[in-house]
Amino acid sequence: MFELGLFWLLLPVVAAASWFFARTGTELVSGARVDRLSSGYFRGLSHLLNEEPDKAIEVFLSIAELDQEAVETQLALGSLFRRRGEVGRAIRLHQDLLKRDNLSKAQKTAALFELGEDYLRAGLLDRSEALFSDLVAADIETAEALRKLVTIYEAERDWPRAIDHAERLEQLTGRPQGTVIAHYRCELAERARSRGQLQIAQDELEQALKADPNCARAEILAAGMAMEQGDVTRAVRTFERAARVDMDVLPLLLDALMAGYEQLGDNDRARQFLTEMCARYPGIAPVLALSRHIARDQGEEAAETYLARELRHHPSVAGLSRLAQIGLRRASEETRPVLVAIAEVADRMIDQGSGYLCRRCGFGARSHHWQCPSCKSWDTLKPQHRLLGE
Ligand SMILES: [Zn+2]
Structure with missing residues:
Protein backbone atom coordinates (compact mmCIF):
# COMPACT_ATOMS: atom_id res chain seq x y z
CA MET A 1 0.00 0.00 0.00
CA PHE A 2 1.18 3.45 -0.82
CA GLU A 3 1.59 5.59 2.25
CA LEU A 4 0.35 9.12 1.76
CA GLY A 5 3.18 10.29 4.05
CA LEU A 6 5.74 9.11 1.51
CA PHE A 7 4.39 11.45 -1.10
CA TRP A 8 5.11 14.39 1.20
CA LEU A 9 8.57 12.99 1.91
CA LEU A 10 9.25 12.83 -1.81
CA LEU A 11 8.04 16.36 -2.42
CA PRO A 12 11.55 17.89 -1.96
CA VAL A 13 12.86 15.47 -4.60
CA VAL A 14 10.07 16.42 -6.97
CA ALA A 15 10.66 20.12 -6.28
CA ALA A 16 14.42 19.77 -6.83
CA ALA A 17 13.84 17.84 -10.05
CA SER A 18 11.31 20.41 -11.29
CA TRP A 19 13.76 23.18 -10.57
CA PHE A 20 16.47 21.25 -12.37
CA PHE A 21 14.36 20.76 -15.50
CA ALA A 22 13.24 24.35 -15.52
CA ARG A 23 16.89 25.39 -15.44
CA THR A 24 18.58 22.80 -17.66
CA GLY A 25 15.73 22.66 -20.16
CA THR A 26 16.43 26.21 -21.25
CA GLU A 27 20.16 26.62 -21.15
CA LEU A 28 22.55 24.05 -19.71
CA VAL A 29 21.69 20.69 -21.21
CA SER A 30 20.34 20.07 -24.60
CA GLY A 31 18.86 17.40 -26.86
CA ALA A 32 18.64 13.75 -25.95
CA ARG A 33 19.87 14.14 -22.38
CA VAL A 34 17.05 16.50 -21.46
CA ASP A 35 14.61 14.06 -23.03
CA ARG A 36 16.04 11.17 -21.06
CA LEU A 37 16.04 13.17 -17.85
CA SER A 38 12.57 14.58 -18.27
CA SER A 39 11.10 11.23 -19.28
CA GLY A 40 12.72 9.75 -16.18
CA TYR A 41 11.27 12.50 -14.06
CA PHE A 42 7.75 11.89 -15.37
CA ARG A 43 8.21 8.12 -15.01
CA GLY A 44 9.15 8.70 -11.36
CA LEU A 45 6.11 10.88 -10.85
CA SER A 46 3.89 8.28 -12.49
CA HIS A 47 5.24 5.56 -10.15
CA LEU A 48 4.45 7.85 -7.25
CA LEU A 49 0.93 8.41 -8.52
CA ASN A 50 0.56 4.66 -9.15
CA GLU A 51 1.47 3.94 -5.55
CA GLU A 52 4.88 2.38 -6.28
CA PRO A 53 7.22 4.31 -4.00
CA ASP A 54 10.20 1.93 -4.35
CA LYS A 55 10.16 2.21 -8.15
CA ALA A 56 9.76 5.96 -7.82
CA ILE A 57 12.86 6.13 -5.65
CA GLU A 58 14.85 4.05 -8.17
CA VAL A 59 13.85 6.40 -10.98
CA PHE A 60 14.74 9.51 -9.00
CA LEU A 61 18.03 7.83 -8.09
CA SER A 62 18.85 7.30 -11.76
CA ILE A 63 17.98 10.95 -12.45
CA ALA A 64 20.46 11.92 -9.77
CA GLU A 65 23.08 9.62 -11.36
CA LEU A 66 22.46 11.02 -14.85
CA ASP A 67 22.90 14.53 -13.66
CA GLN A 68 25.83 14.60 -11.31
CA GLU A 69 25.40 18.34 -10.91
CA ALA A 70 21.99 17.97 -9.30
CA VAL A 71 23.34 18.10 -5.75
CA GLU A 72 20.00 19.32 -4.42
CA THR A 73 18.28 16.21 -5.79
CA GLN A 74 20.91 14.00 -4.14
CA LEU A 75 20.53 15.83 -0.82
CA ALA A 76 16.75 15.50 -0.97
CA LEU A 77 17.05 11.78 -1.73
CA GLY A 78 19.51 11.23 1.13
CA SER A 79 17.24 12.98 3.58
CA LEU A 80 14.34 10.87 2.24
CA PHE A 81 16.26 7.62 2.85
CA ARG A 82 17.06 8.69 6.41
CA ARG A 83 13.47 9.59 7.19
CA ARG A 84 12.34 6.21 5.84
CA GLY A 85 14.80 4.52 8.22
CA GLU A 86 17.31 3.52 5.46
CA VAL A 87 20.16 5.17 7.33
CA GLY A 88 22.96 3.08 5.81
CA ARG A 89 21.84 4.12 2.33
CA ALA A 90 21.65 7.79 3.38
CA ILE A 91 25.17 7.61 4.84
CA ARG A 92 26.62 6.11 1.63
CA LEU A 93 24.90 8.70 -0.52
CA HIS A 94 26.12 11.64 1.57
CA GLN A 95 29.65 10.22 1.84
CA ASP A 96 29.80 9.82 -1.98
CA LEU A 97 28.53 13.36 -2.39
CA LEU A 98 31.28 14.69 -0.12
CA LYS A 99 33.98 12.97 -2.22
CA ARG A 100 33.23 15.31 -5.12
CA ASP A 101 35.58 18.20 -5.61
CA ASN A 102 33.13 20.45 -7.46
CA LEU A 103 30.76 21.20 -4.56
CA SER A 104 30.14 24.80 -3.58
CA LYS A 105 30.83 25.74 0.03
CA ALA A 106 27.09 25.84 0.78
CA GLN A 107 26.53 22.42 -0.82
CA LYS A 108 29.40 20.89 1.13
CA THR A 109 28.07 22.33 4.40
CA ALA A 110 24.58 21.02 3.62
CA ALA A 111 25.98 17.54 2.86
CA LEU A 112 28.04 17.54 6.09
CA PHE A 113 24.95 18.47 8.14
CA GLU A 114 22.96 15.69 6.46
CA LEU A 115 25.74 13.17 7.18
CA GLY A 116 25.89 14.31 10.81
CA GLU A 117 22.11 13.76 11.04
CA ASP A 118 22.53 10.29 9.51
CA TYR A 119 25.14 9.35 12.14
CA LEU A 120 22.87 10.67 14.89
CA ARG A 121 19.92 8.63 13.61
CA ALA A 122 22.14 5.53 13.31
CA GLY A 123 23.24 5.97 16.93
CA LEU A 124 26.86 6.65 15.84
CA LEU A 125 27.10 9.48 18.35
CA ASP A 126 30.91 9.70 18.39
CA ARG A 127 31.09 10.16 14.60
CA SER A 128 28.31 12.73 14.67
CA GLU A 129 30.03 14.54 17.54
CA ALA A 130 33.37 14.61 15.67
CA LEU A 131 31.70 15.98 12.54
CA PHE A 132 29.78 18.80 14.26
CA SER A 133 32.81 19.64 16.43
CA ASP A 134 34.83 20.11 13.23
CA LEU A 135 32.16 22.45 11.88
CA VAL A 136 32.22 24.50 15.11
CA ALA A 137 36.03 24.62 15.01
CA ALA A 138 35.92 25.82 11.40
CA ASP A 139 33.25 28.38 12.35
CA ILE A 140 30.78 26.99 9.78
CA GLU A 141 27.08 27.35 10.67
CA THR A 142 28.32 27.45 14.25
CA ALA A 143 24.98 28.01 16.00
CA GLU A 144 23.27 25.09 14.25
CA ALA A 145 26.29 22.83 14.82
CA LEU A 146 26.34 23.80 18.52
CA ARG A 147 22.63 22.90 18.75
CA LYS A 148 23.39 19.47 17.31
CA LEU A 149 26.27 18.98 19.74
CA VAL A 150 24.00 19.85 22.69
CA THR A 151 21.55 17.18 21.46
CA ILE A 152 24.39 14.65 21.22
CA TYR A 153 25.73 15.39 24.72
CA GLU A 154 22.19 15.12 26.09
CA ALA A 155 21.84 11.68 24.47
CA GLU A 156 25.22 10.68 25.94
CA ARG A 157 24.17 12.14 29.32
CA ASP A 158 27.43 14.09 29.24
CA TRP A 159 25.96 17.00 31.24
CA PRO A 160 29.15 19.09 31.73
CA ARG A 161 29.70 19.25 27.96
CA ALA A 162 25.99 19.88 27.35
CA ILE A 163 26.19 22.84 29.77
CA ASP A 164 29.37 24.17 28.15
CA HIS A 165 27.91 24.05 24.62
CA ALA A 166 24.51 25.46 25.66
CA GLU A 167 26.35 28.40 27.26
CA ARG A 168 28.33 28.97 24.07
CA LEU A 169 25.10 28.82 22.08
CA GLU A 170 23.54 31.44 24.36
CA GLN A 171 26.57 33.74 23.97
CA LEU A 172 26.53 33.33 20.21
CA THR A 173 22.82 33.75 19.53
CA GLY A 174 21.67 35.77 22.54
CA ARG A 175 18.83 33.28 23.00
CA PRO A 176 18.52 32.27 26.66
CA GLN A 177 19.38 28.62 27.45
CA GLY A 178 18.88 28.93 31.23
CA THR A 179 15.94 26.50 31.39
CA VAL A 180 17.81 23.57 29.84
CA ILE A 181 21.08 24.41 31.62
CA ALA A 182 19.19 24.28 34.94
CA HIS A 183 17.92 20.79 34.05
CA TYR A 184 21.47 19.64 33.18
CA ARG A 185 22.58 20.95 36.61
CA CYS A 186 19.69 19.04 38.24
CA GLU A 187 20.82 15.86 36.44
CA LEU A 188 24.34 16.40 37.86
CA ALA A 189 22.85 17.07 41.33
CA GLU A 190 20.83 13.83 41.20
CA ARG A 191 23.91 11.90 40.12
CA ALA A 192 26.00 13.36 42.98
CA ARG A 193 23.21 12.74 45.49
CA SER A 194 22.92 9.09 44.48
CA ARG A 195 26.67 8.75 45.09
CA GLY A 196 26.36 10.37 48.51
CA GLN A 197 28.24 13.53 47.38
CA LEU A 198 25.79 15.89 49.08
CA GLN A 199 27.91 19.05 48.94
CA ILE A 200 28.43 18.69 45.18
CA ALA A 201 24.69 18.08 44.77
CA GLN A 202 23.89 21.24 46.73
CA ASP A 203 26.36 23.32 44.69
CA GLU A 204 24.82 22.09 41.44
CA LEU A 205 21.33 23.00 42.66
CA GLU A 206 22.53 26.51 43.52
CA GLN A 207 23.97 26.80 40.01
CA ALA A 208 20.70 25.49 38.57
CA LEU A 209 18.75 28.24 40.33
CA LYS A 210 21.26 30.82 39.10
CA ALA A 211 20.70 29.63 35.52
CA ASP A 212 16.92 29.59 35.99
CA PRO A 213 15.51 31.12 39.19
CA ASN A 214 12.12 29.52 38.38
CA CYS A 215 13.49 25.97 38.19
CA ALA A 216 10.94 24.08 40.31
CA ARG A 217 12.87 20.84 39.81
CA ALA A 218 15.90 22.29 41.63
CA GLU A 219 13.65 23.44 44.52
CA ILE A 220 12.04 19.99 44.79
CA LEU A 221 15.46 18.30 44.85
CA ALA A 222 16.77 20.77 47.45
CA ALA A 223 13.66 20.19 49.58
CA GLY A 224 14.08 16.41 49.36
CA MET A 225 17.69 16.71 50.47
CA ALA A 226 16.75 19.02 53.38
CA MET A 227 14.14 16.46 54.44
CA GLU A 228 16.75 13.68 54.39
CA GLN A 229 19.08 15.79 56.50
CA GLY A 283 -6.76 19.53 39.16
CA ILE A 284 -8.05 17.33 41.98
CA ALA A 285 -4.79 16.61 43.91
CA PRO A 286 -5.06 19.34 46.62
CA VAL A 287 -8.80 18.68 47.04
CA LEU A 288 -8.07 15.00 47.82
CA ALA A 289 -5.32 15.96 50.27
CA LEU A 290 -7.62 18.44 52.03
CA SER A 291 -10.41 15.85 52.20
CA ARG A 292 -8.02 13.55 54.11
CA HIS A 293 -7.34 16.36 56.60
CA ILE A 294 -11.06 16.98 57.02
CA ALA A 295 -11.69 13.25 57.52
CA ARG A 296 -9.07 13.13 60.25
CA ASP A 297 -10.10 16.34 62.04
CA GLN A 298 -13.88 16.43 61.54
CA GLY A 299 -14.80 12.88 60.58
CA GLU A 300 -15.67 10.92 57.44
CA GLU A 301 -19.09 12.50 57.01
CA ALA A 302 -17.67 16.03 56.80
CA ALA A 303 -15.05 14.81 54.31
CA GLU A 304 -17.74 13.15 52.20
CA THR A 305 -19.84 16.32 52.09
CA TYR A 306 -16.79 18.44 51.20
CA LEU A 307 -15.61 16.05 48.45
CA ALA A 308 -19.07 15.68 46.89
CA ARG A 309 -19.36 19.48 46.71
CA GLU A 310 -15.86 19.98 45.26
CA LEU A 311 -16.33 17.26 42.62
CA ARG A 312 -18.97 19.42 40.98
CA HIS A 313 -16.27 22.05 40.35
CA HIS A 314 -13.47 19.55 39.63
CA PRO A 315 -15.07 16.47 37.99
CA SER A 316 -12.48 13.73 38.45
CA VAL A 317 -12.28 9.93 38.37
CA ALA A 318 -9.72 9.91 41.22
CA GLY A 319 -12.18 12.03 43.25
CA LEU A 320 -15.00 9.61 42.46
CA SER A 321 -12.88 6.65 43.61
CA ARG A 322 -12.07 8.44 46.89
CA LEU A 323 -15.72 9.36 47.43
CA ALA A 324 -16.75 5.71 46.92
CA GLN A 325 -14.05 4.59 49.40
CA ILE A 326 -15.25 7.04 52.07
CA GLY A 327 -18.85 5.97 51.44
CA LEU A 328 -17.90 2.27 51.77
CA ARG A 329 -16.88 2.70 55.40
CA ARG A 330 -20.40 3.69 56.36
CA ALA A 331 -22.29 1.76 53.67
CA SER A 332 -25.25 -0.54 54.33
CA GLU A 333 -25.30 -4.09 52.94
CA GLU A 334 -27.47 -2.95 50.00
CA THR A 335 -25.33 -0.01 48.87
CA ARG A 336 -21.94 -1.70 49.46
CA PRO A 337 -21.77 -3.66 46.13
CA VAL A 338 -22.63 -0.49 44.19
CA LEU A 339 -19.85 1.50 45.83
CA VAL A 340 -17.35 -1.36 45.40
CA ALA A 341 -18.16 -1.48 41.67
CA ILE A 342 -17.80 2.31 41.30
CA ALA A 343 -14.42 2.30 43.09
CA GLU A 344 -13.14 -0.64 41.01
CA VAL A 345 -14.18 0.84 37.67
CA ALA A 346 -12.76 4.24 38.63
CA ASP A 347 -9.40 2.70 39.64
CA ARG A 348 -9.22 0.74 36.41
CA MET A 349 -9.89 3.90 34.40
CA ILE A 350 -7.09 5.68 36.26
CA ASP A 351 -4.72 2.74 35.55
CA GLN A 352 -5.41 2.98 31.82
CA GLY A 353 -5.15 6.76 31.46
CA SER A 354 -2.06 8.92 30.94
CA GLY A 355 -1.53 11.15 33.95
CA TYR A 356 0.89 13.36 32.01
CA LEU A 357 0.88 14.77 28.48
CA CYS A 358 3.68 16.49 26.58
CA ARG A 359 2.37 19.88 25.59
CA ARG A 360 4.80 20.01 22.67
CA CYS A 361 4.34 16.61 20.95
CA GLY A 362 1.28 15.15 22.71
CA PHE A 363 3.15 12.12 24.15
CA GLY A 364 1.19 10.57 27.02
CA ALA A 365 2.84 8.95 30.06
CA ARG A 366 1.61 7.33 33.26
CA SER A 367 4.41 8.84 35.32
CA HIS A 368 6.25 12.14 35.18
CA HIS A 369 9.50 12.68 33.20
CA TRP A 370 11.49 15.92 33.20
CA GLN A 371 12.53 15.27 29.59
CA CYS A 372 9.86 14.09 27.16
CA PRO A 373 10.81 10.51 26.11
CA SER A 374 9.42 11.21 22.64
CA CYS A 375 10.41 14.73 21.51
CA LYS A 376 13.24 15.21 24.10
CA SER A 377 11.96 18.64 25.18
CA TRP A 378 12.56 19.61 28.80
CA ASP A 379 9.75 20.23 31.27
CA THR A 380 6.95 19.87 28.73
CA LEU A 381 5.21 16.86 30.37
CA LYS A 382 2.36 18.40 32.36
CA PRO A 383 -0.32 16.79 34.56
CA GLN A 384 -3.67 16.36 32.91
CA HIS A 385 -6.39 18.18 34.75
CA ARG A 386 -9.29 16.58 33.01
CA LEU A 387 -11.38 13.68 34.30
CA LEU A 388 -8.48 11.22 34.51
CA GLY A 389 -5.82 13.64 35.78
CA GLU A 390 -4.32 14.53 39.14
ZN1 LIG B 1 7.18 15.63 23.73
Missing part, protein backbone atom coordinates in the same frame (compact mmCIF):
# COMPACT_ATOMS: atom_id res chain seq x y z
CA GLY A 230 16.33 16.34 59.07
CA ASP A 231 15.80 20.05 58.32
CA VAL A 232 12.04 19.67 57.93
CA THR A 233 11.27 23.40 58.34
CA ARG A 234 13.49 24.27 55.37
CA ALA A 235 12.15 21.31 53.37
CA VAL A 236 8.53 22.45 53.85
CA ARG A 237 9.37 26.05 52.95
CA THR A 238 11.22 24.92 49.80
CA PHE A 239 8.45 22.54 48.67
CA GLU A 240 5.90 25.36 49.11
CA ARG A 241 8.07 27.69 47.03
CA ALA A 242 8.38 25.09 44.24
CA ALA A 243 4.59 24.74 44.02
CA ARG A 244 4.12 28.51 43.96
CA VAL A 245 6.79 28.93 41.24
CA ASP A 246 5.28 26.20 39.04
CA MET A 247 1.82 24.97 40.02
CA ASP A 248 2.13 21.95 37.68
CA VAL A 249 4.69 20.26 39.96
CA LEU A 250 2.18 20.07 42.84
CA PRO A 251 1.33 16.35 42.33
CA LEU A 252 5.09 15.53 42.42
CA LEU A 253 5.67 17.01 45.85
CA LEU A 254 2.32 16.90 47.65
CA ASP A 255 2.86 13.61 49.55
CA ALA A 256 6.33 14.63 50.75
CA LEU A 257 5.07 18.08 51.77
CA MET A 258 2.15 16.57 53.71
CA ALA A 259 4.62 14.29 55.52
CA GLY A 260 6.67 17.42 56.35
CA TYR A 261 3.66 19.23 57.88
CA GLU A 262 2.92 16.03 59.81
CA GLN A 263 6.44 15.90 61.25
CA LEU A 264 6.25 19.57 62.21
CA GLY A 265 2.77 19.01 63.70
CA ASP A 266 1.70 22.18 61.87
CA ASN A 267 -1.87 21.39 60.91
CA ASP A 268 -2.88 25.02 60.42
CA ARG A 269 -0.14 25.68 57.91
CA ALA A 270 -1.07 22.50 56.00
CA ARG A 271 -4.73 23.56 55.81
CA GLN A 272 -3.78 27.08 54.76
CA PHE A 273 -1.51 25.85 51.96
CA LEU A 274 -4.04 23.29 50.71
CA THR A 275 -6.85 25.88 50.72
CA GLU A 276 -4.63 28.23 48.68
CA MET A 277 -3.83 25.41 46.19
CA CYS A 278 -7.48 24.31 45.91
CA ALA A 279 -8.32 27.83 44.78
CA ARG A 280 -5.46 28.04 42.26
CA TYR A 281 -4.65 24.51 41.03
CA PRO A 282 -7.03 23.27 38.30
